[in-house]
Amino acid sequence: MVSVLVACGNAEGSAVPDLGPAPPPGPVAMAADENPRLLRRFRPLRRLELADGEQIALGKMLYFDTRLSGGRDLSCNSCHALDHLGIDSRAVSIGHNGRLGKRNAPTVYNTAQHIALFWDGRAADLEQQASSPILDPSEMAMLDARSVERTLRGIPGYVAAFGRAYPGEAIDLSHVARAIAAFERTLVTPSRWDRYLEGDHTALTKAEHAGLKLFADIGCVQCHTGELVGASMFQKVGVVERWPNQADQGRYVVTKLDADRMVFKVPSLRNVALTGPYFHDGSVKSLRTAIAMMAKHQLGTELTDEEVVSIETWLKTLDGTTVNVTAPALP
Ligand code: HEC
Ligand code: HEC
Numbered sequence: 647m648v649s650v651l652v653a654c655g656n657a658e659g660s661a662v663p664d665l666g667p668a669p670p671p672g673p674v675a676m677a678a679d680e681n682p683r684l685l686r687r688f689r690p691l692r693r694l695e696l697a698d699g700e701q702i703a704l705g706k707m708l709y710f711d712t713r714l715s716g717g718r719d720l721s722c723n724s725c726h727a728l729d730h731l732g733i734d735s736r737a738v739s740i741g742h743n744g745r746l747g748k749r750n751a752p753t754v755y756n757t758a759q760h761i762a763l764f765w766d767g768r769a770a771d772l773e774q775q776a777s778s779p780i781l782d783p784s785e786m787a788m789l790d791a792r793s794v795e796r797t798l799r800g801i802p803g804y805v806a807a808f809g810r811a812y813p814g815e816a817i818d819l820s821h822v823a824r825a826i827a828a829f830e831r832t833l834v835t836p837s838r839w840d841r842y843l844e845g846d847h848t849a850l851t852k853a854e855h856a857g858l859k860l861f862a863d864i865g866c867v868q869c870h871t872g873e874l875v876g877a878s879m880f881q882k883v884g885v886v887e888r889w890p891n892q893a894d895q896g897r898y899v900v901t902k903l904d905a906d907r908m909v910f911k912v913p914s915l916r917n918v919a920l921t922g923p924y925f926h927d928g929s930v931k932s933l934r935t936a937i938a939m940m941a942k943h944q945l946g947t948e949l950t951d952e953e954v955v956s957i958e959t960w961l962k963t964l965d966g967t968t969v970n971v972t973a974p975a976l977p
Protein backbone atom coordinates (compact mmCIF):
# COMPACT_ATOMS: atom_id res chain seq x y z
CA MET A 647 0.00 0.00 0.00
CA VAL A 648 1.33 3.42 -0.90
CA SER A 649 1.86 5.69 2.07
CA VAL A 650 0.20 8.99 1.27
CA LEU A 651 -0.59 10.70 4.52
CA VAL A 652 2.07 13.33 4.02
CA ALA A 653 -0.36 16.22 4.13
CA CYS A 654 -1.91 15.21 7.44
CA GLY A 655 -1.72 16.96 10.73
CA ASN A 656 -2.25 20.58 9.76
CA ALA A 657 -2.65 22.86 12.71
CA GLU A 658 -5.93 24.58 13.58
CA GLY A 659 -8.27 21.70 14.01
CA SER A 660 -7.34 19.80 10.87
CA ALA A 661 -7.11 16.72 13.05
CA VAL A 662 -7.61 13.23 11.72
CA PRO A 663 -10.03 11.38 13.96
CA ASP A 664 -8.99 8.04 15.39
CA LEU A 665 -10.27 5.41 13.01
CA GLY A 666 -8.65 2.53 14.82
CA PRO A 667 -5.44 0.77 13.92
CA ALA A 668 -4.26 1.10 10.33
CA PRO A 669 -3.86 -2.11 8.36
CA PRO A 670 -0.33 -3.55 8.28
CA PRO A 671 1.89 -2.63 5.33
CA GLY A 672 1.69 -4.71 2.17
CA PRO A 673 -1.15 -5.29 -0.26
CA VAL A 674 -4.48 -6.53 1.02
CA ALA A 675 -4.36 -10.03 -0.36
CA MET A 676 -7.60 -11.70 0.60
CA ALA A 677 -11.05 -11.13 -0.79
CA ALA A 678 -12.61 -8.06 0.75
CA ASP A 679 -15.31 -9.96 2.59
CA GLU A 680 -12.69 -12.16 4.25
CA ASN A 681 -10.48 -9.34 5.41
CA PRO A 682 -11.69 -7.82 8.64
CA ARG A 683 -8.80 -5.33 8.69
CA LEU A 684 -9.95 -3.75 5.46
CA LEU A 685 -13.57 -3.59 6.50
CA ARG A 686 -12.58 -1.95 9.79
CA ARG A 687 -11.60 1.11 7.77
CA PHE A 688 -15.29 1.67 7.07
CA ARG A 689 -18.48 1.94 9.12
CA PRO A 690 -22.13 1.61 8.23
CA LEU A 691 -24.20 4.80 8.49
CA ARG A 692 -25.01 5.57 12.10
CA ARG A 693 -28.52 6.36 13.24
CA LEU A 694 -28.35 9.99 14.24
CA GLU A 695 -30.08 11.38 17.25
CA LEU A 696 -32.91 13.47 15.84
CA ALA A 697 -34.45 16.65 17.21
CA ASP A 698 -38.08 17.14 18.10
CA GLY A 699 -40.52 16.60 15.20
CA GLU A 700 -41.78 20.22 15.30
CA GLN A 701 -38.21 21.47 14.90
CA ILE A 702 -37.60 19.16 11.95
CA ALA A 703 -40.87 20.21 10.29
CA LEU A 704 -39.98 23.89 10.72
CA GLY A 705 -36.48 23.29 9.35
CA LYS A 706 -37.92 21.58 6.30
CA MET A 707 -40.16 24.55 5.51
CA LEU A 708 -37.25 26.96 5.92
CA TYR A 709 -35.07 24.76 3.72
CA PHE A 710 -37.54 25.07 0.87
CA ASP A 711 -38.57 28.71 1.37
CA THR A 712 -37.35 31.25 -1.21
CA ARG A 713 -38.55 34.10 1.03
CA LEU A 714 -35.30 33.57 2.92
CA SER A 715 -33.44 35.16 0.01
CA GLY A 716 -32.95 38.80 -0.96
CA GLY A 717 -34.39 38.23 -4.44
CA ARG A 718 -37.21 35.95 -3.13
CA ASP A 719 -36.03 33.42 -5.69
CA LEU A 720 -33.53 31.12 -3.95
CA SER A 721 -33.86 28.57 -1.20
CA CYS A 722 -31.42 25.98 0.10
CA ASN A 723 -33.20 23.58 -2.21
CA SER A 724 -32.32 25.69 -5.28
CA CYS A 725 -28.68 24.65 -4.99
CA HIS A 726 -29.13 21.46 -2.97
CA ALA A 727 -32.20 19.96 -4.63
CA LEU A 728 -33.37 17.08 -2.47
CA ASP A 729 -35.06 15.37 -5.41
CA HIS A 730 -31.66 15.50 -7.07
CA LEU A 731 -29.30 14.05 -4.45
CA GLY A 732 -28.91 17.42 -2.75
CA ILE A 733 -26.93 19.12 -5.53
CA ASP A 734 -27.50 21.57 -8.42
CA SER A 735 -25.54 19.59 -11.05
CA ARG A 736 -23.58 22.70 -12.03
CA ALA A 737 -19.82 23.16 -11.96
CA VAL A 738 -20.28 26.16 -9.67
CA SER A 739 -23.56 27.46 -8.23
CA ILE A 740 -25.57 30.43 -9.43
CA GLY A 741 -26.63 32.70 -6.60
CA HIS A 742 -28.29 36.08 -6.09
CA ASN A 743 -28.83 38.04 -9.36
CA GLY A 744 -27.35 35.20 -11.39
CA ARG A 745 -23.98 35.63 -9.72
CA LEU A 746 -21.61 32.71 -10.33
CA GLY A 747 -20.12 31.19 -7.20
CA LYS A 748 -16.56 30.00 -6.89
CA ARG A 749 -17.12 26.43 -5.80
CA ASN A 750 -19.13 23.34 -6.60
CA ALA A 751 -22.15 22.75 -4.36
CA PRO A 752 -21.66 19.53 -2.42
CA THR A 753 -24.64 17.41 -1.47
CA VAL A 754 -26.45 18.07 1.81
CA TYR A 755 -27.16 14.37 2.30
CA ASN A 756 -25.11 12.73 5.08
CA THR A 757 -23.45 15.99 6.07
CA ALA A 758 -24.20 15.84 9.81
CA GLN A 759 -21.34 13.39 10.29
CA HIS A 760 -18.70 15.47 8.46
CA ILE A 761 -15.57 16.52 10.33
CA ALA A 762 -16.52 20.11 9.37
CA LEU A 763 -18.60 21.78 6.64
CA PHE A 764 -17.60 23.42 3.35
CA TRP A 765 -14.75 22.35 1.08
CA ASP A 766 -12.34 24.22 3.35
CA GLY A 767 -14.00 23.15 6.60
CA ARG A 768 -14.69 26.70 7.74
CA ALA A 769 -17.95 25.83 9.55
CA ALA A 770 -17.73 23.51 12.54
CA ASP A 771 -21.25 22.12 12.38
CA LEU A 772 -24.54 22.32 10.49
CA GLU A 773 -25.89 25.05 12.77
CA GLN A 774 -22.90 27.25 12.02
CA GLN A 775 -23.10 26.41 8.33
CA ALA A 776 -26.80 27.09 7.78
CA SER A 777 -26.92 30.83 8.43
CA SER A 778 -24.01 31.59 6.13
CA PRO A 779 -25.67 31.04 2.69
CA ILE A 780 -28.75 32.99 3.82
CA LEU A 781 -26.68 36.11 4.49
CA ASP A 782 -24.00 35.61 1.80
CA PRO A 783 -24.35 38.40 -0.80
CA SER A 784 -23.51 36.02 -3.64
CA GLU A 785 -25.87 33.27 -2.43
CA MET A 786 -29.24 34.06 -0.83
CA ALA A 787 -28.22 37.66 -0.07
CA MET A 788 -30.41 38.48 2.95
CA LEU A 789 -27.28 40.38 4.12
CA ASP A 790 -28.22 40.77 7.78
CA ALA A 791 -29.97 38.72 10.44
CA ARG A 792 -32.57 41.43 11.04
CA SER A 793 -34.08 41.17 7.56
CA VAL A 794 -34.42 37.40 7.99
CA GLU A 795 -36.13 37.90 11.33
CA ARG A 796 -38.42 40.63 10.03
CA THR A 797 -39.51 38.43 7.12
CA LEU A 798 -40.34 35.46 9.34
CA ARG A 799 -42.09 37.48 12.05
CA GLY A 800 -44.32 38.91 9.33
CA ILE A 801 -45.66 35.46 8.37
CA PRO A 802 -48.25 34.26 10.95
CA GLY A 803 -47.76 30.59 9.98
CA TYR A 804 -44.07 30.86 10.84
CA VAL A 805 -44.76 32.64 14.13
CA ALA A 806 -46.94 29.66 15.06
CA ALA A 807 -44.44 27.08 13.79
CA PHE A 808 -41.55 28.70 15.72
CA GLY A 809 -43.79 28.76 18.78
CA ARG A 810 -44.39 25.03 18.50
CA ALA A 811 -40.74 24.20 17.77
CA TYR A 812 -39.08 26.55 20.28
CA PRO A 813 -41.75 27.62 22.78
CA GLY A 814 -41.02 30.96 24.40
CA GLU A 815 -37.82 31.52 22.43
CA ALA A 816 -36.97 34.24 19.93
CA ILE A 817 -37.58 34.01 16.20
CA ASP A 818 -34.02 34.77 15.19
CA LEU A 819 -31.34 33.62 12.80
CA SER A 820 -29.82 31.23 15.31
CA HIS A 821 -33.15 29.39 15.65
CA VAL A 822 -33.51 29.35 11.86
CA ALA A 823 -30.11 27.68 11.67
CA ARG A 824 -30.96 25.24 14.45
CA ALA A 825 -34.19 24.20 12.74
CA ILE A 826 -32.55 23.76 9.33
CA ALA A 827 -29.76 21.71 10.92
CA ALA A 828 -32.36 19.56 12.73
CA PHE A 829 -33.96 18.88 9.36
CA GLU A 830 -30.62 18.17 7.68
CA ARG A 831 -29.84 15.46 10.26
CA THR A 832 -32.72 13.46 8.76
CA LEU A 833 -31.00 13.47 5.37
CA VAL A 834 -29.17 10.16 5.37
CA THR A 835 -28.92 7.73 2.47
CA PRO A 836 -28.33 4.12 3.50
CA SER A 837 -27.20 1.93 0.62
CA ARG A 838 -26.24 -1.59 -0.35
CA TRP A 839 -22.77 -0.88 1.05
CA ASP A 840 -24.26 -0.52 4.54
CA ARG A 841 -26.03 -3.85 4.23
CA TYR A 842 -22.70 -5.38 3.28
CA LEU A 843 -20.87 -3.82 6.24
CA GLU A 844 -23.65 -4.95 8.55
CA GLY A 845 -22.81 -8.52 7.60
CA ASP A 846 -24.88 -9.35 4.51
CA HIS A 847 -22.05 -10.67 2.38
CA THR A 848 -24.36 -11.30 -0.55
CA ALA A 849 -25.03 -7.55 -0.83
CA LEU A 850 -22.04 -7.01 -3.14
CA THR A 851 -21.31 -8.76 -6.42
CA LYS A 852 -17.93 -10.24 -7.24
CA ALA A 853 -17.13 -7.30 -9.53
CA GLU A 854 -18.00 -4.86 -6.73
CA HIS A 855 -15.72 -6.76 -4.31
CA ALA A 856 -12.93 -6.53 -6.83
CA GLY A 857 -13.40 -2.75 -7.08
CA LEU A 858 -13.36 -2.39 -3.30
CA LYS A 859 -10.15 -4.40 -3.07
CA LEU A 860 -8.48 -2.28 -5.73
CA PHE A 861 -9.65 0.93 -3.98
CA ALA A 862 -7.95 -0.36 -0.83
CA ASP A 863 -4.83 -1.84 -2.44
CA ILE A 864 -3.77 1.27 -4.31
CA GLY A 865 -4.40 3.52 -1.31
CA CYS A 866 -7.63 5.46 -1.98
CA VAL A 867 -8.84 4.19 1.40
CA GLN A 868 -6.10 6.12 3.20
CA CYS A 869 -8.13 9.28 2.67
CA HIS A 870 -11.61 8.09 1.71
CA THR A 871 -12.36 6.07 4.79
CA GLY A 872 -14.83 5.64 7.65
CA GLU A 873 -18.60 5.90 7.71
CA LEU A 874 -18.83 8.31 4.79
CA VAL A 875 -15.89 6.96 2.78
CA GLY A 876 -14.45 10.44 3.26
CA ALA A 877 -15.37 13.65 5.11
CA SER A 878 -13.23 12.59 8.08
CA MET A 879 -10.04 14.54 7.36
CA PHE A 880 -8.42 17.33 5.35
CA GLN A 881 -5.81 16.50 2.73
CA LYS A 882 -3.84 18.24 0.06
CA VAL A 883 -5.10 17.76 -3.49
CA GLY A 884 -2.07 17.05 -5.67
CA VAL A 885 -0.02 15.25 -3.01
CA VAL A 886 2.15 13.41 -5.53
CA GLU A 887 1.59 15.39 -8.70
CA ARG A 888 0.63 19.07 -8.75
CA TRP A 889 -3.13 19.66 -9.16
CA PRO A 890 -3.94 21.53 -12.41
CA ASN A 891 -6.16 24.27 -10.97
CA GLN A 892 -4.34 26.23 -8.24
CA ALA A 893 -6.71 29.21 -8.24
CA ASP A 894 -8.55 28.17 -5.08
CA GLN A 895 -6.06 27.43 -2.30
CA GLY A 896 -8.65 25.69 -0.13
CA ARG A 897 -8.07 25.61 3.60
CA TYR A 898 -5.24 28.13 3.30
CA VAL A 899 -7.92 30.79 2.81
CA VAL A 900 -9.22 29.97 6.30
CA THR A 901 -6.03 29.33 8.27
CA LYS A 902 -3.42 31.35 6.28
CA LEU A 903 -0.96 28.57 7.01
CA ASP A 904 1.32 27.61 4.15
CA ALA A 905 0.87 23.95 5.06
CA ASP A 906 -2.82 24.35 4.21
CA ARG A 907 -2.30 25.45 0.60
CA MET A 908 -4.45 23.28 -1.70
CA VAL A 909 -5.80 21.38 1.32
CA PHE A 910 -9.48 20.49 1.11
CA LYS A 911 -11.84 18.33 3.08
CA VAL A 912 -11.66 14.84 1.60
CA PRO A 913 -15.17 14.53 0.16
CA SER A 914 -17.50 11.71 1.14
CA LEU A 915 -17.91 9.26 -1.71
CA ARG A 916 -21.46 8.27 -0.72
CA ASN A 917 -23.70 8.79 -3.80
CA VAL A 918 -20.66 9.98 -5.72
CA ALA A 919 -21.76 8.34 -8.98
CA LEU A 920 -24.85 10.59 -8.89
CA THR A 921 -23.35 13.88 -7.68
CA GLY A 922 -21.10 15.14 -10.46
CA PRO A 923 -19.54 17.36 -11.64
CA TYR A 924 -16.60 16.67 -9.37
CA PHE A 925 -14.00 18.45 -7.26
CA HIS A 926 -14.17 21.78 -5.47
CA ASP A 927 -14.28 23.66 -8.79
CA GLY A 928 -16.67 21.24 -10.50
CA SER A 929 -14.12 20.94 -13.29
CA VAL A 930 -14.61 17.25 -14.05
CA LYS A 931 -17.86 15.84 -15.41
CA SER A 932 -17.07 12.15 -15.58
CA LEU A 933 -16.58 9.99 -12.50
CA ARG A 934 -14.13 7.84 -14.44
CA THR A 935 -11.94 10.86 -15.18
CA ALA A 936 -12.15 11.87 -11.51
CA ILE A 937 -11.00 8.40 -10.40
CA ALA A 938 -8.09 8.38 -12.86
CA MET A 939 -7.04 11.89 -11.78
CA MET A 940 -7.10 10.89 -8.12
CA ALA A 941 -4.87 7.89 -8.81
CA LYS A 942 -2.42 10.06 -10.73
CA HIS A 943 -2.29 13.16 -8.54
CA GLN A 944 -2.83 11.62 -5.08
CA LEU A 945 -1.06 8.30 -5.50
CA GLY A 946 1.28 8.62 -8.49
CA THR A 947 -0.43 5.66 -10.18
CA GLU A 948 -1.73 5.33 -13.73
CA LEU A 949 -4.84 3.14 -13.75
CA THR A 950 -5.92 1.13 -16.78
CA ASP A 951 -9.43 1.75 -18.12
CA GLU A 952 -10.49 -1.60 -16.63
CA GLU A 953 -9.21 -0.61 -13.21
CA VAL A 954 -11.05 2.71 -13.35
CA VAL A 955 -14.28 0.91 -14.26
CA SER A 956 -13.70 -1.59 -11.47
CA ILE A 957 -13.42 1.15 -8.83
CA GLU A 958 -16.45 2.90 -10.30
CA THR A 959 -18.40 -0.36 -10.06
CA TRP A 960 -17.73 -0.52 -6.32
CA LEU A 961 -18.44 3.18 -5.81
CA LYS A 962 -21.94 2.68 -7.22
CA THR A 963 -22.79 0.46 -4.23
CA LEU A 964 -22.66 3.74 -2.27
CA ASP A 965 -25.70 5.07 -4.16
CA GLY A 966 -28.28 5.32 -1.40
CA THR A 967 -31.96 5.89 -0.87
CA THR A 968 -32.93 9.55 -0.46
CA VAL A 969 -35.61 10.94 1.82
CA ASN A 970 -37.59 14.19 2.12
CA VAL A 971 -37.48 14.88 -1.59
CA THR A 972 -40.79 16.74 -1.85
CA ALA A 973 -41.41 20.32 -0.80
CA PRO A 974 -43.72 20.86 2.20
CA ALA A 975 -46.66 23.29 2.17
CA LEU A 976 -45.30 26.68 3.21
CA PRO A 977 -47.09 29.04 5.61
C1 HEC B 1 -26.54 29.69 -4.52
C2 HEC B 1 -26.39 28.30 -4.22
C3 HEC B 1 -26.49 27.84 -2.79
C4 HEC B 1 -27.53 28.08 -1.91
C5 HEC B 1 -28.77 28.92 -2.12
C6 HEC B 1 -27.20 27.34 -0.71
N1 HEC B 1 -26.03 26.66 -0.87
FE1 HEC B 1 -25.20 25.37 0.43
N2 HEC B 1 -23.53 25.33 -0.66
C7 HEC B 1 -23.36 25.93 -1.89
C8 HEC B 1 -21.96 25.86 -2.28
C9 HEC B 1 -21.36 26.38 -3.57
C10 HEC B 1 -21.29 25.21 -1.22
C11 HEC B 1 -19.79 24.96 -1.11
C12 HEC B 1 -19.14 26.26 -0.67
C13 HEC B 1 -17.77 26.12 -0.08
O1 HEC B 1 -17.36 25.00 0.25
O2 HEC B 1 -17.10 27.14 0.10
C14 HEC B 1 -22.31 24.86 -0.22
C15 HEC B 1 -22.07 24.16 0.94
C16 HEC B 1 -23.07 23.70 1.77
C17 HEC B 1 -22.90 22.72 2.84
C18 HEC B 1 -21.61 22.02 3.19
C19 HEC B 1 -21.51 20.67 2.52
C20 HEC B 1 -20.16 20.02 2.70
O3 HEC B 1 -19.96 18.93 2.16
O4 HEC B 1 -19.30 20.60 3.37
C21 HEC B 1 -24.12 22.56 3.44
C22 HEC B 1 -24.47 21.62 4.59
C23 HEC B 1 -25.04 23.46 2.78
N3 HEC B 1 -24.38 24.12 1.77
C24 HEC B 1 -26.35 23.66 3.15
C25 HEC B 1 -27.11 24.74 2.69
C26 HEC B 1 -28.31 25.24 3.34
C27 HEC B 1 -28.91 24.67 4.59
C28 HEC B 1 -28.75 26.28 2.58
C29 HEC B 1 -29.94 27.18 2.84
C30 HEC B 1 -29.93 27.90 4.09
C31 HEC B 1 -27.83 26.41 1.47
N4 HEC B 1 -26.84 25.50 1.59
C32 HEC B 1 -27.99 27.33 0.43
C33 HEC B 1 -24.36 26.51 -2.63
C34 HEC B 1 -25.56 26.97 -2.10
C1 HEC C 1 -4.17 11.85 -0.13
C2 HEC C 1 -5.60 11.78 0.05
C3 HEC C 1 -6.44 11.21 -1.08
C4 HEC C 1 -6.27 10.02 -1.75
C5 HEC C 1 -5.18 8.98 -1.56
C6 HEC C 1 -7.37 9.91 -2.66
N1 HEC C 1 -8.18 11.00 -2.57
FE1 HEC C 1 -9.88 11.32 -3.62
N2 HEC C 1 -9.98 13.20 -2.85
C7 HEC C 1 -9.10 13.76 -1.95
C8 HEC C 1 -9.38 15.17 -1.82
C9 HEC C 1 -8.64 16.15 -0.92
C10 HEC C 1 -10.42 15.46 -2.71
C11 HEC C 1 -11.03 16.84 -3.00
C12 HEC C 1 -10.20 17.47 -4.09
C13 HEC C 1 -10.79 18.70 -4.70
O1 HEC C 1 -12.00 18.85 -4.77
O2 HEC C 1 -10.03 19.54 -5.19
C14 HEC C 1 -10.79 14.19 -3.34
C15 HEC C 1 -11.82 14.05 -4.25
C16 HEC C 1 -12.21 12.84 -4.82
C17 HEC C 1 -13.34 12.66 -5.69
C18 HEC C 1 -14.33 13.75 -6.11
C19 HEC C 1 -15.52 13.73 -5.20
C20 HEC C 1 -16.48 14.87 -5.38
O3 HEC C 1 -17.59 14.78 -4.85
O4 HEC C 1 -16.15 15.87 -6.04
C21 HEC C 1 -13.37 11.34 -6.06
C22 HEC C 1 -14.40 10.67 -6.94
C23 HEC C 1 -12.27 10.69 -5.40
N3 HEC C 1 -11.59 11.64 -4.65
C24 HEC C 1 -11.95 9.35 -5.53
C25 HEC C 1 -10.71 8.84 -5.15
C26 HEC C 1 -10.20 7.56 -5.60
C27 HEC C 1 -10.93 6.56 -6.47
C28 HEC C 1 -8.94 7.42 -5.07
C29 HEC C 1 -7.94 6.35 -5.34
C30 HEC C 1 -7.55 6.20 -6.74
C31 HEC C 1 -8.70 8.61 -4.26
N4 HEC C 1 -9.77 9.46 -4.37
C32 HEC C 1 -7.55 8.85 -3.53
C33 HEC C 1 -8.14 13.07 -1.24
C34 HEC C 1 -7.63 11.83 -1.62
